[in-house]
Amino acid sequence: MTAQRSLSYQGHYAGAVSRLLSFVIDLVVSAGAFSLGLAAISYGAQVITGNLVSWNRSSGVVIGIFALWELVYFGCSWGASGRTAGMALFGIRVVRGDGTALEPRRAAIRTIAFPFSFLFCCLGLFGIVLGRENRALHDVIAGTVVIYEWGPRARDGSPNPPALPGPPSTAPEAGA
């Protein structure tokens, strides 16, 4: 039952909830990794110098490094596989507008454009909710879309299911 419903979603544009939840997961994962990195650097410096090294998290340098780390995290993830850890968890993937795999150059453009979507009260993200193809500003700039991609066929490495002739068959009931 779940498998059949899973197949009906494959290849369709991912919506706001999946993308928001995956972004939250990514923030937690990347922030956790960043904290671990800072702790490791502090420990290493303490071992080498013998002095206690601590980080002021509100300093501009640390915030700048964190922002850079976020770009690296998202950029490398999109460039390598088209998905971050959070996106993998929720079964969504970044692909080109025609559905083909994302190449590193386009992933880099998407990563650079990503912060601009958060400017002016996240105005660039409105397209995820309001747009027909659920594209944010950085999707439009990079020519990408985010689709659902998981399920039995995607998991075993075999080709994806054939194109479905319309929206997912499990459309919500009227008035839902």
Place this chain on the structure above:
Amino acid sequence: MTPRDHYRRPANPAEALAQQLAERAVDLVVGALDVNELASRVDVNAIIDRIDVNSVLRKLDLNTLVGQLDLNALVGQLDLNALVSQLDVNELAQRIDVASLVEKADLGAIIAESSGGVVRETVDAVRCQTARLDQVIDHWVDLLLRRKRPASPALLTARGEP
């Protein structure tokens, strides 16, 4: 008809007498022979040693022999119920080294596989629920904007293609 009847009967009376004498002598000798004693003196092992079994086997066409066997008829003649009833299942079960079997079975892998399946199912269910929520939001947005979402086909991800 005995084998001796195959011999041509001599026409000469002297030859017939000689023939009868010879037959009588043979009967006496055979009657006097102790066959058991004779067999006990035969060195069967020496005879078997002189037989070239490999040569005999090479000449045998085992495929033809086996092909001529009617295995169904053989199996049909077996009384499997009688065979099974003679089996002492309890004794057989006692002989099984369960501890060794458990050691050989990779229980860790079995447990990991089964628990992995449960996790996979759970994650799939969560994905389906979030996708459904996406659809609900899209549906409401379409209603608010009074637009009809075109029936767009699913995009295919051509992995590995440029």
